[in-house]
Amino acid sequence: MKKYKIAVIAGDGIGKEVMPEGQRVLDVVASRYGFALDYDELPWSCDYYVKHGSMMPADGLQQIRNHDAVYLGAVGLPSAVPDHISLWGLLIKIRREFDQYANIRPVRLMPGIASPLANRKVGDIDFIIVRENSEGEYSSAGGRMYEGTEREIAVQESIFSRHGTDRIMRYAFELTRRRARKHLTSATKSNGISITMPFWDERFHAVASEYPDVKTDQYHIDILTAHFVRFPDRFDVVVGSNLFGDILSDLGPACTGTIAIAPSANLNPERLYPSMFEPVHGSAPDIYGRNIANPIGMIWSGAMMLDHLGHTEAAEAVVRAIEAVLQEGPKTPDLGGKASTKDVGRAIAEAIS
Numbered sequence: 001m002k003k004y005k006i007a008v009i010a011g012d013g014i015g016k017e018v019m020p021e022g023q024r025v026l027d028v029v030a031s032r033y034g035f036a037l038d039y040d041e042l043p044w045s046c047d048y049y050v051k052h053g054s055m056m057p058a059d060g061l062q063q064i065r066n067h068d069a070v071y072l073g074a075v076g077l078p079s080a081v082p083d084h085i086s087l088w089g090l091l092i093k094i095r096r097e098f099d100q101y102a103n104i105r106p107v108r109l110m111p112g113i114a115s116p117l118a119n120r121k122v123g124d125i126d127f128i129i130v131r132e133n134s135e136g137e138y139s140s141a142g143g144r145m146y147e148g149t150e151r152e153i154a155v156q157e158s159i160f161s162r163h164g165t166d167r168i169m170r171y172a173f174e175l176t177r178r179r180a181r182k183h184l185t186s187a188t189k190s191n192g193i194s195i196t197m198p199f200w201d202e203r204f205h206a207v208a209s210e211y212p213d214v215k216t217d218q219y220h221i222d223i224l225t226a227h228f229v230r231f232p233d234r235f236d237v238v239v240g241s242n243l244f245g246d247i248l249s250d251l252g253p254a255c256t257g258t259i260a261i262a263p264s265a266n267l268n269p270e271r272l273y274p275s276m277f278e279p280v281h282g283s284a285p286d287i288y289g290r291n292i293a294n295p296i297g298m299i300w301s302g303a304m305m306l307d308h309l310g311h312t313e314a315a316e317a318v319v320r321a322i323e324a325v326l327q328e329g330p331k332t333p334d335l336g337g338k339a340s341t342k343d344v345g346r347a348i349a350e351a352i353s
């Protein structure tokens with residue numbers, strides 16, 4: 001039987017409550033589809049920081065370098081550790097050092113969830129955002145001068161390499177080609193950002209010529225955000241730079257109702273390093289400890305991990321089980337129900353078996 005080695009980092013807050021439900025569902029679907037997941041549970045978190053002065057051991061990345069994937073709950077305990085220390089010491093460190101340059105977020109209106117957009121029903125909103133996750137606007141190139149004086153300046157440069165741009169485009173085209181509508185939209189702003197964004201457009205067109213079967217279009221980011229709200233049914237796959245992708249990947253899931261169910265993947269598509277799968281939400285200290293966190297974002301992220309490991313049918317079975325439970329309940333309080341985290345995890349596991 002095929003066995004996968006998974007680095008499990010539950011992290012902080014509700015990460016610790018939703019992770020066991022993710023594992024519960026993964027175990028059920030794995031045994032049903034004839035493979036096994038071997039979890040390596042790592043205590044890396046803000047609690048770890050308080051004890052040891054770092055979010056993970058010095059050789060932490062080395063320890064999980066050869067695992068098949070990383071499954072992560074949430075990071076952050078702002079009452080004890082400043083957010084920039086906890087996020088950069090664990091989550092962002094893994095994304096950067098494992099070159100997880102493609103950040104993938106599905107945007108899908110699920111049954112049983114009310115969209116904040118009027119008159120939208122299941123099937124109307126079903127697209128994927130592909131965010132460049134390694135360069136672009138989020139660079140550390142720049143600096144400050146004359147701090148604290150009237151002459152103070154701050155400069156931060158965007159970095160768009162041909163290597164970095166082409167590989168995210170290519171990933172997006174490959175993904176689009178596998179979907180029914182085969183329609184890829186590029187987020188740009190080449191009317192205002194006059195050097196890097198025309199370069200982005202140029203590379204989009206150059207890579208597009210290798211994919212004649214994929215229909216393409218592009219919008220400036222300002223009108224694109226408006227289209228997400230007004231015509232979400234138009235989109236199939238949307239590719240954006242680090243900053244534009246970041247904004248779109250909060251706006252998109254917001255249009256489908258709740259971040260508590262939204263999943264994400266941080267991929268190293270060449271598989272030179274493990275990829276990481278995590279819910280979009282954070283550690284939710286405001287509800288931690290009450291066993292009311294919605295585990296669906298965690299469970300859906302697990303489905304994305306199975307898909308990445310090549311078990312597409314198993315991944316689809318998990319998504320179907322999520323849909324069934326969203327429709328029939330039980331539901332956690334964020335969706336208007338009274339069920340606990342465990343109730344929902346168990347119901348989804350049962351819907352599979």
Ligand code: NAI
Binds near residue numbers: 077287295
């Ligand atoms: P958050 O996502 O943790 O919470 C925002 C709101 O949504 C809260 O009211 C929370 O109760 C609710 N919520 C989130 N997930 C939920 C779930 N599964 N079920 C029910 N309700 C849920 O964002 P916030 O409050 O801004 O950040 C809290 C901590 O999490 C901070 O330390 C922040 O840095 C960290 N964070 C970590 C992320 C990650 O690990 N990827 C992502 C976002 C924030």
Ligand code: MG
Binds near residue numbers: 246247250
């Ligand atoms: Mg964000």
